[in-house]
Amino acid sequence: MAQYERNPPLNDSDVLPDPLAQFERWLADAAAASLVEPTAMSLATVSAGGRPSLRIVLFKGLHQGGFTFYTNYESRKGEELAARPEAALTFWWDKLERQVRIEGRVERVPRELSDRYFHSRPRGSQIGAYTSRQSQVLQKREELDARLAATDERFSGQDIPLPDYWGGYVVVPETIEFWQGRANRVHDRLLYVRAGNAWRMERLEP
């Protein structure tokens, strides 16, 4: 059983009053820690019937105080978010013995932002996003490979346009929890709860 003893205690006075600034601080620590995917986060959504589903996506920056990621709007997660625009996110930075949990409302990011991000990606990724009907059943891999080649040929010598069915979401946080491992499973947990235009901080039992 791993003992979490890497960190000094997480005191109330060690964190910033603004949880977004505190998140950026921890993300910078994660980025400096040679992790494989420091921006990977689990994203939980809920179906219209209340069944949860979970998958990993990449965090692509803060936008107006919310956490952004990019995906296919017609994917399973896209359908679920259309029906119930609420989500939970979890980062787990194993080497740092730290977890961050976020819950909130979900909106689409402005189209210009999706366009800018889409076109910042390598052409192969643009072709993939344009072509893949994410979450649909595919009879054979070869069929997708042929469609990818067709997209490449269709837009030969041109930009791949941002498709209507692809873009970003922003999770506007209602709560953000910072979790840090301590010995004997007696971990530190600091929970920020939105209170109007400000944040209230509470300590939770481990």
Ligand SMILES: Cc1cc2nc3c(=O)[nH]c(=O)nc-3n(C[C@H](O)[C@H](O)[C@H](O)COP(=O)(O)O)c2cc1C
């Ligand atoms: C490390 C990692 C990063 C990923 N990043 C993304 C991402 O940023 N956007 C995305 O749509 N899928 C990403 N995926 C794939 C998703 O986990 C998932 O397979 C896909 O989005 C389909 O999910 P859905 O069917 O629930 O909509 C990533 C997977 C892994 C393992």
